Amino acid sequence: MNNFDFEKIEEKWQNYWSSNKIIECDLDSEKPKFYNLCMYPYPSGDLHMGHVRNYTIGDVITRYKLLNGFNVLSPMGWDSFGLPAENAAIKTGIHPREFTEERITNMKDQIIRLGSLYDWERELAAHSEDYYKWTQYLFIKLYEADLAYKKDAPVNWCNSCKTVLANEQVVDGNCERCETEVIQKNLNQWFLKISNYSEELLTGLEKIGNWPENVKTMQKNWIGKSEGAQFELKVSGSDILFEVFTTRPDTLFGMTFAVISPEHELMENILKISDNKNQIKEYIEKAKSKSEFERMSITKEKSGVDTHLKVINPMTNEEVPLWIADYVLINYGTGAIMAVPAHDQRDYDFAKKYNIEIRQVIMNKESQKNVEIEAYVEEGVLINSGEFNDLNSHTEASQKIIQYLEKNKMGDKKTTFRLRDWLISRQRYWGCPIPLINCEECGLVAEDIKNLPVLLPEIENYLNTDGSPLSKSEEFVNVECPKCNKPGLRETDTMDTFVDSSWYFLRFLDPKNSEEPFKSKFINDWLPVDQYIGGVEHAILHLLYSRFFVKALRDLKMIDVDEPFNNLFSQGMINFEGAKMSKSKGNIVDPEGYFKSHGADALRLYILFMAPPSDGVDWNDGGIEGTKRFLNKLWENLAQIIDMKVEENNIDESGTEIERQLNQSIESITNHLEKFEFNTAVSDLMILNNNLSSYLNNTELISSDLKDQIIRDVCLLIYPLAPHFGSEIYNNYFNDEISKEDWVKPNKEKLTNPTYELVIQINGKKKNAIEVDRGTTQEQAEEICKTKFNIEINDAKKVIFLEDKLINIVV
RNA sequence: GCCCGGGUGGCGGAAUUGGUAGACGCGACGGACUUAAAAUCCGUUAUUCGAAAGGAUGUGGGGGUUCGAGUCCCCCCUCGGGCACCA
Numbered sequence: 001m002n003n004f005d006f007e008k009i010e011e012k013w014q015n016y017w018s019s020n021k022i023i024e025c026d027l028d029s030e031k032p033k034f035y036n037l038c039m040y041p042y043p044s045g046d047l048h049m050g051h052v053r054n055y056t057i058g059d060v061i062t063r064y065k066l067l068n069g070f071n072v073l074s075p076m077g078w079d080s081f082g083l084p085a086e087n088a089a090i091k092t093g094i095h096p097r098e099f100t101e102e103r104i105t106n107m108k109d110q111i112i113r114l115g116s117l118y119d120w121e122r123e124l125a126a127h128s129e130d131y132y133k134w135t136q137y138l139f140i141k142l143y144e145a146d147l148a149y150k151k152d153a154p155v156n157w158c159n160s161c162k163t164v165l166a167n168e169q170v171v172d173g174n175c176e177r178c179e180t181e182v183i184q185k186n187l188n189q190w191f192l193k194i195s196n197y198s199e200e201l202l203t204g205l206e207k208i209g210n211w212p213e214n215v216k217t218m219q220k221n222w223i224g225k226s227e228g229a230q231f232e233l234k235v236s237g238s239d240i241l242f243e244v245f246t247t248r249p250d251t252l253f254g255m256t257f258a259v260i261s262p263e264h265e266l267m268e269n270i271l272k273i274s275d276n277k278n279q280i281k282e283y284i285e286k287a288k289s290k291s292e293f294e295r296m297s298i299t300k301e302k303s304g305v306d307t308h309l310k311v312i313n314p315m316t317n318e319e320v321p322l323w324i325a326d327y328v329l330i331n332y333g334t335g336a337i338m339a340v341p342a343h344d345q346r347d348y349d350f351a352k353k354y355n356i357e358i359r360q361v362i363m364n365k366e367s368q369k370n371v372e373i374e375a376y377v378e379e380g381v382l383i384n385s386g387e388f389n390d391l392n393s394h395t396e397a398s399q400k401i402i403q404y405l406e407k408n409k410m411g412d413k414k415t416t417f418r419l420r421d422w423l424i425s426r427q428r429y430w431g432c433p434i435p436l437i438n439c440e441e442c443g444l445v446a447e448d449i450k451n452l453p454v455l456l457p458e459i460e461n462y463l464n465t466d467g468s469p470l471s472k473s474e475e476f477v478n479v480e481c482p483k484c485n486k487p488g489l490r491e492t493d494t495m496d497t498f499v500d501s502s503w504y505f506l507r508f509l510d511p512k513n514s515e516e517p518f519k520s521k522f523i524n525d526w527l528p529v530d531q532y533i534g535g536v537e538h539a540i541l542h543l544l545y546s547r548f549f550v551k552a553l554r555d556l557k558m559i560d561v562d563e564p565f566n567n568l569f570s571q572g573m574i575n576f577e578g579a580k581m582s583k584s585k586g587n588i589v590d591p592e593g594y595f596k597s598h599g600a601d602a603l604r605l606y607i608l609f610m611a612p613p614s615d616g617v618d619w620n621d622g623g624i625e626g627t628k629r630f631l632n633k634l635w636e637n638l639a640q641i642i643d644m645k646v647e648e649n650n651i652d653e654s655g656t657e658i659e660r661q662l663n664q665s666i667e668s669i670t671n672h673l674e675k676f677e678f679n680t681a682v683s684d685l686m687i688l689n690n691n692l693s694s695y696l697n698n699t700e701l702i703s704s705d706l707k708d709q710i711i712r713d714v715c716l717l718i719y720p721l722a723p724h725f726g727s728e729i730y731n732n733y734f735n736d737e738i739s740k741e742d743w744v745k746p747n748k749e750k751l752t753n754p755t756y757e758l759v760i761q762i763n764g765k766k767k768n769a770i771e772v773d774r775g776t777t778q779e780q781a782e783e784i785c786k787t788k789f790n791i792e793i794n795d796a797k798k799v800i801f802l803e804d805k806l807i808n809i810v811v
Numbered sequence: 812g813c814c815c816g817g818g819u820g821g822c823g824g825a826a827u828u829g830g831u832a833g834a835c836g837c838g839a840c841g842g843a844c845u846u847a848a849a850a851u852c853c854g855u856u857a858u859u860c861g862a863a864a865g866g867a868u869g870u871g872g873g874g875g876u877u878c879g880a881g882u883c884c885c886c887c888c889u890c891g892g893g894c895a896c897c898a
Contacts, residue, residue: 332897623837683835759831764879766831810878
C-alpha cells in the first residue's frame with residue numbers, strides 16, 4: 001500500500017458517494033428513521049470554519065447512524081433570501097438571483113469537498129419559485145386562521161439601509177450593518193401572532209427531547225411569563241378608566257401614584273380634562289422624538305409630567321396623583337402601572353425625583369430595613385395594609401389581595417408575557433413577497449392560491465428611497481382583486497427570512513411536491529427532527545419561530561406534530577483573533593487552503609479535536625499539523641499490519657494486548673460519539689494509533705483473524721470522523737465498501753486488563769503504586785504495603801480499601 | 812442590575828458515582844538520520860528544592876465537609892454568553 005495521498009483519495013470517494021447515492025433516503029424504508037438536520041446556511045459564497053464545524057459534526061452523526069442501521073435523512077438547502085445579495089445588487093447592479101445562485105454553486109462544491117454526505121436530491125432554496133410559492137401559501141393559511149394581521153408599529157429604521165431592522169440588528173442604538181443611528185418610524189406592517197402560543201411555547205420546553213439547558217433558559221426568558229393581577233384605576237371626577245398590571249398585588253396599599261405611558265390610547269381624554277395641557281403635550285412630543293435606545297439606556301434618569309389628575313386606590317379609596325412617564329412601556333402589560341416607590345426601584349427613583357410620597361408597606365421584622373436609601377424588594381410581612389397586615393409578602397398576601405379584588409369585581413388574576421408578536425414586514429426586494437392585495441371594495445384580500453407564486457418583479461433600481469423597492473414596479477403593484485376583479489394594489493413588503501426558515505425542515509420531506517407544500521403523512525412519520533445541529537446564535541429566534549410555525553400548522557390540521565426538533569445540539573461559535581468572523585471585518589478563515597495542504601479528513605479531525613463542540617473557540621491552526629501527522633502514521637501502521645506475516649493460532653501476549661486495547665477503544669469511542677464528545681473520540685483514536693505503533697514494535701506474526709479485526713475495526717472507528725481515510729483502507733483490504741458494515745461492538749470479555757496499578761495512599765496522598773492482579777484482596781494489599789514499602793499497617797487509624805483501585809492508610 | 816456558562820502547564824484541552832491531576836495534541840528543548848534543510852524517528856517537558864535518590868507545592872482566591880476535593884457546600888474575584896425601565 002502506498003502512502004496516504006489524501007487529494008486523490010478524497011476525490012475518489014467523494015465521486016463514489018455521489019454517483020452511488022449512498023445517502024439517498026427512501027422515506028418508506030423498513031429501517032428505523034433518523035432525521036438528521038444541520039441548519040441550512042445563508043449562501044455567503046465561501047464556507048467558513050463555523051460551517052466546517054457544523055457540517056462535520058452533522059456528518060459524523062449521519063455516518064454513525066447509518067452504520068447503526070438507521071434510515072438516515074440528511075438534507076441540505078439554502079437560506080437564500082436576504083440582505084447581502086440585495087446590497088451587492090445596489091452596488092454592482094448584478095441581479096440578486098444571479099449573485100445568490102453563483103454563490104450557492106460555489107458553496108455546495110465546498111460542502112462536498114469537505115466530504116459530508118447530503119441527500120442533494122432534496123436540495124431546496126428559499127429564493128426559488130417552487131419554494132417561496134409555498135411560503136406564500138402557508139402565509140395565506142395563517143392569515144385565514146387569523147394569525148397574521150397588519151398594524152401600525154414604530155419600528156427601528158435605518159436611514160442609510162432604508163429598511164426596518166429587527167431588534168437584534170440594532171447594536172447600541174446603531175444599525176448592525178452600517179452603524180448609522182437607528183430612528184423610530186411608524187409603518188403599517190404585518191405581524192404573526194406568535195403571542196397566541198406563548199404559554200405552549202413555554203410549557204413545550206419541558207416536554208421536549210434533549211436540548212441544551214442554556215438554550216431552554218434563553219427561550220424561557222425571552223417568552224418572559226409573569227403572573228400577577230390586573231385591575232382598573234379610575235380617574236376621579238371623570239369616567240376615565242384604565243387597567244394596570246402588577247406582579248406585586250401585595251404592595252397595593254403602598255401605591256402613592258400611578259403612571260401611564262405617553263403613547264397610551266387614553267392620552268386624548270386625559271388632555272381634555274387636565275389643566276396641565278401644554279406641559280403634557282410638550283412631554284409627549286419629546287418622548288416621541290427619542291429613539292427607543294435613548295429612552296432606554298442613555299437617559300437613565302427618569303422623566304415625567306404630572307397630569308394634575310388623581311386616581312383612586314381601590315383598596316383605600318385614597319386619591320393619588322397620575323403621572324405620564326416614558327419609563328412605562330406601551331407594549332408591555334397594559335401600558336400603565338400602579339407605582340409603589342417603597343417596593344420598586346424604578347418607582348422609587350421617580351418618586352425621589354418628583355418628591356412623591358414613599359410609603360413602606362412591607363417590612364422584614366429581622367432586618368428592620370427601611371426605604372430611606374432604596375426600595376425594599378425582598379420578602380417580609382405586610383404593614384400599613386389594613387386587614388392584610390402581618391401576612392407574608394409576595395406569596396400569601398398577593399393571593400389574598402387578588403381574591404379580594406376578584407370578590408369585589410375590581411380586578412383579576414392575570415398572566416402577562418414579554419413575548420411580542422413577530423414583525424415580518426421587510427421593506428426590501430430580495431425576499432418572499434407577501435401575497436395580499438388591497439382592494440378598494442373588499443379591503444385586504446389574500447391572493448388566490450392558484451395564482452401563486454406572487455413572483456418578485458424585475459426592477460431596475462433596488463434602492464428604496466421611501467417604501468419598498470417592489471412598489472416601483474407598476475405591473476406588480478396594480479392588479480385585479482381576486483374576489484371582485486376591481487383594481488387593487490399589491491402589498492409591497494417582503495417577508496423576514498426567518499419565515500422561510502420556519503418551515504424548510506418540512507419541505508425537505510417532500511421537496512418536489514407541486515400540489516401542496518408537503519404531504520402530511522411524510523411530516524407525521526418523520527417529524528420531529530431527531531437531531532438538529534446548528535450555531536448557538538440561533539438559540540432564540542429561529543428555533544422559537546419554527547416551533548411556533550409547527551404548532552400553528554398543527555392547529556390548521558395540516559400536520560400532526562407539536563415540536564419541530566426533538567434533540568438539539570448547539571455548537572459554539574468559532575471566532576478569529578477574539579472577534580466574530582465576518583465579511584465586513586475581513587477576518588474570514590476559509591477551508592479551501594486546508595483542503596489542499598492537509599486534506600478534508602485532517603481538517604475534520606482537527607476541528608473536532610480542538611475543543612468540545614459546544615464551546616466557543618478562537619480559530620488557531622497550530623494543531624492541524626498534528627491530525628495530518630496522525631493520519632499518515634495510522635496509514636503507515638495499518639499498511640504494516642496488512643503486510644504482517646500470518647501465522648494462525650499464534651496470538652502471543654502482544655496480540656492479546658492489542659486486542660484488549662482495540663476493544664477498549666471501541667467502547668470509549670462509542671460512548672464519546674453518543675455524547676457528542678468528539679474531541680475525546682479523536683484523542684481515543686490517537687491513543688489506539690500509539691498502541692498500534694508499540695504493537696508493531698513488539699511482534700512480527702499475526703493471526704489472520706486478528707489482522708482482519710484490526711483493519712475492520714480501526715476503519716469503522718475512524719470512518720464517521722475521517723470517512724475518506726476509513727473508506728480507502730477498508731476498500732483496499734476487504735475490496736468492499738465500508739458503509740455496508742455494521743458499527744462495532746466491544747467484546748466485554750476482552751475489555752479488562754488482568755492486572756492494574758494499585759495506588760498506595762497515606763492520608764489520602766499518593767505515595768506509591770504497584771502493578772497487581774485484578775481482584776487483589778485488602779489483606780493481600782496490606783501485606784504488599786508492609787513487605788514492599790515498609791508501611792506499618794498496625795499503627796494505622798484506619799485503612800480504606802477500594803477493590804481494583806487503591807488502598808489508603810490513615811495515620 | 813438579573814439569568815446562564817466557564818477559570819486546570821507555554822498553548823488547545825483530558826479526568827465515571829469525590830479515589831493516581833495534566834490523557835491526547837500543539838509548541839519548545841535535546842538526540843538520531845542528512846553535505847544541509849524539510850520530513851521522519853527516539854527522548855524530555857506543571858512549578859520548585861536537590862548532583863541524584865527523593866521531597867515540597869499545585870486545578871482563579873479564601874473558608875468548610877471528607878480518610879481523600881479540579882469534582883460537593885459557603886463567600887469573593889474574574890472572563891464569556893443571554894436579557895435588560897417587562898411593572
